[in-house]
Amino acid sequence: MVKSELVREICKENPHLYERDIENIVSAIINEITVALCQLERVELRGFGVFSVKERTARTGRNPRTGDAVEVEKKYIPFFRVGKELSQRLNKN
Amino acid sequence: MGEKSVTRASLSHAVYKEVGLSRKESASLVEQFLEKVISRLEEGETVKLSLFGSFVVRKKRARVGRNPKTGEEVTITPRRVLVFKPSNMLRKRVNSVISRGIAASDRDRDESGSPFEG
Numbered sequence: 001m002v003k004s005e006l007v008r009e010i011c012k013e014n015p016h017l018y019e020r021d022i023e024n025i026v027s028a029i030i031n032e033i034t035v036a037l038c039q040l041e042r043v044e045l046r047g048f049g050v051f052s053v054k055e056r057t058a059r060t061g062r063n064p065r066t067g068d069a070v071e072v073e074k075k076y077i078p079f080f081r082v083g084k085e086l087s088q089r090l091n092k093n
Numbered sequence: 094m095g096e097k098s099v100t101r102a103s104l105s106h107a108v109y110k111e112v113g114l115s116r117k118e119s120a121s122l123v124e125q126f127l128e129k130v131i132s133r134l135e136e137g138e139t140v141k142l143s144l145f146g147s148f149v150v151r152k153k154r155a156r157v158g159r160n161p162k163t164g165e166e167v168t169i170t171p172r173r174v175l176v177f178k179p180s181n182m183l184r185k186r187v188n189s190v191i192s193r194g195i196a197a198s199d200r201d202r203d204e205s206g207s208p209f210e211g
Contacts, residue, residue: 001139002143025108026126030142032099033099040187044100078184079177080146080179082175086175090150
């Protein structure tokens with residue numbers, strides 16, 4: 001499923017709203033999560049999971065082809081851990 | 094790492110500001126969003142949200158594991174796990190100091206709004 005399908009499905013349940021509004025709503029939700037992650041904040045959604053940002057420390061890596069040492073800077077990785085309830089729902093059958 | 098944690102209430106508040114809906118309806122739309130995503134994942138389908146990332150359900154076969162505490166061998170039953178693959182856009186934004194600055198100023202403006210309840 002992609003975003004447009006998600007928008008259409010939510011539309012079906014809310015005939016009083018414009019598709020345009022639902023699009024904006026879906027984007028607002030995604031944007032709110034993105035903004036929080038950019039600030040290195042956690043996003044906890046009960047029954048779904050937790051989004052967080054993990055820090056990878058700077059290290060000396062190697063170019064696998066040439067074997068040259070390269071400095072890898074500290075970086076941040078967006079991370080998602082599935083919630084217990086969702087995990088159970090995925091394994092119901 | 095961030096000490097504050099963003100929750101459903103923050104998402105509902107974001108929706109509330111976006112369209113002129115009641116707080117109750119905004120909260121309901123956040124629920125609908127999550128529920129739609131979950132029901133597709135339950136079908137084993139991948140959910141792709143452009144510019145954000147995709148949720149992929151992976152099937153794990155049964156395997157023999159070991160209880161790390163007792164050393165006892167146990168069979169781990171086949172199961173489905175959920176993996177989130179962040180989009181390149183999200184990876185970049187999380188690493189960008191500039192986007193962090195913009196995010197911070199966005200958030201400052203938000204603080205004027207009353208906290209969302211129910």
